[in-house]
Amino acid sequence: MTLPCIRGVTLDVDGTLYDFRTMMRAGFPGLLFLRRDFFDLFRVRDGMRGLGPLSDFRAEQARRLSELRGISLGEAQALVEDMVDRRWPRVFARVKPFRGLRHVLEELARAGLRLGLVSEYPIEPKLSLLRLADLPFAAKVCCEEVGALKPHPAAFRAAAERMELPTGEILHVGDREDSDVAGARCAGMRAALLGSGRHILSTRADFTFSDWDSFSPIFRMHFQATGVAGHES
Ligand SMILES: [Mg+2]
Structure with a gap:
């Protein structure tokens, strides 16, 4: 039996490159102090899931957050910038x-x-x-930039375009069924789910794995990994 061929791998970042719980502990007590702000932001973003692509994602997000919190548009914009662009990234040190x-x-x-x-x-x-910036990523796509959160296929397709590969030859790896696996499938990509427990039983992913040490053998069991440059693994 010939295994399907994979020439590229895309990865989700949060919860896939690092452990979310460890990050929360590292950010203690600063992130805990912002818990309500993050909760409201997640709520707004969940409401925006399935929309898009929007021409100005951040503006629509601020409009919805200002409505939810009863604050001005400017205050909502400043709150997002403070949380997402300043306080949260600092924790990653x-x-x-x-x-x-x-x-x-x-x-x-x-x-x-x-x-x-x-x-x-x-x-x-x-x-x-996270000291991963030296790795040769051919594409780094933020959903905000294409105006649509996962599982909308826009960000996945943008990544495939930048990687100059058909989506069918890319495996997307993520930690969420409803956004990573569903989005990758919608874009025509293969999918792998990082996780364990009951939720992996109903996954649409090609395979699941519980930690990165176990990824390679399972990957090779399901796919033939062929380098774009012509040399094979
Ligand atoms: Mg994630």
């Missing part, structure tokens, strides 16, 4: 990527596979603070 992640990505890159990132939040400077 004290967060490490998942064990085994760098090794897997280096191995994939050495085999000639193209790498990409598809995240709902701005990717820089998290990537630099």
